[in-house]
Amino acid sequence: MNAPFDGGFVEPPLAGGRSARTRLRWEIGLVLAVSVGQSALYSVLSLVRASLRTTPLSQQQTQLNPTRDAEAIWDVVYRFLNIAFSLAIVALVVYLLWEPGANALRRIGLDFRRFGSDLGRAALVAAVIGIPGLGLYAVSRILGLNIAVVASPLDTAWWVVPLLVLSALRAGLTEEVIFLAYLFDRLRRLGWSWWSIIVATAALRGAYHAYQGFGAIVGNFVMGVVFGWCYRRWGRILPLVIAHTLLDVVAFVGYPLAAALWPAVFAPASTPSPSPTPSPTS
Template sequence: MIENVNAEQIEQTATRRTLRFEIILVLALSLGQSAVFSLLSFADKVTRAPLRDQTTSLNNPLSTREFFDFTYQLLDIVFALVPVVLALYLMKRTTGRTIRDIGFDIRRPGKDTMLGAGLFLAMGVGTLGVYAAGRALGVTTALSAANLGDYWWSVPVLLLSAVRHAVLEEVLMLGFLFTYAKKLKLGLWSIMIGSAVLRGSYHLYQGVGPMIGNMLMGIVFGWVYQKYGRVMPLVIAHFLLDAIGFVGYALIGPAIGIGQ
């Protein structure tokens, strides 16, 4: 009997170690790595000049030659999604949960789209407000959201980039991390706040405003995921936020004097 108890304890300890290792592995290859570089970038910026006088550029060219820039952009998007595949594979192998279990599928397109669109509207207004407040307080850099050349493929690549960010962040921050945290028997609020803090940290390179805004969004998204158990509405909401930000900036920015 004592041997069985010890065997169970050893197995549980080994499982917890496996869960922690896989969390660290996935995050180190993706958003955890981004958080480290974001913190370093923020430290560099605040010691260089006031944040209000600096600009953070997103979606930048990767080559001065059109064909190679296009190719690099596509490869960058594809390889950025590899950690998602790894996370889903490990999650299925270690916990038994699949993409269907976390709601990363198209079984409910109507409901998912309606909920995602509603979240997009609510988060969009909030995001603009936090960004404006951050700029007014001088703790947020100006954002240049789309800096690709004037090519036929620029808008499609910006949309694919929005897909990349939406899938990467929501699948990992919600589906993967919540699944593993629950297996580790962490409390709901610990999971939600931890995920939100990590989400905010890898946006800190843009300034304090985007960090706070994304932390708040992380809490809201975490609550919605916990309530409905589906990642897809959050992926849709995130995609819409980025798509409107990226493409809107690329198409409207030049007309109002803030574009490329």
């Protein structure tokens, strides 16, 4: 068991007999099939389709938070429901992690016991990932390795901003709770080594973002390794959820400004790219 600054990852018990391990493998497969695994498959297929098109990747685009209806009220309703149903999957995963006599939220560190230190760590991780990540995106766009990612509509109304913040929170909870809290627990119970888990979940995270291009695969793989190491070290998911949410809030809310200041890098391209899923989350 790890013994870092304030607790570290709580070592889960290994799965019992053969039947228990088989059941655990089925559970992992089903969770991935209805969540990030499904999205990763669609995302990879989206990149394959985009690469086979005659239009270069640099001249294609994908939208993260598209308008869902021409009428404002219905746009709000549909966006809110999309976020709510996505968070229901997060709740399901937390439910699966719950065990008799043990609070799952407390065990994975999704609570506010150490909010001050969690917030400080989140800011540090967000800076470490966000600044180089922005540079990687810019270089990838210049080299034609990335699709133009339209993070939010350019004509965003004021009432869309709270929904973008909720979308960012949804992305942070979905990815960190499933990629880290859930898969770290389940794969460790199956006897996987720590670095095998970190690399495998980072690779899945990269595939999950493949629809954005090759630069996004590399950037999110590195992010997955860093986040995985931090979770193993700290044993708390909250600072990583906060860091991810901060990154996406800046990307979503700040996109119109970035597109106006650096149109060559951030402005929408001419050709839409097939969406990876009906509702990409980040």
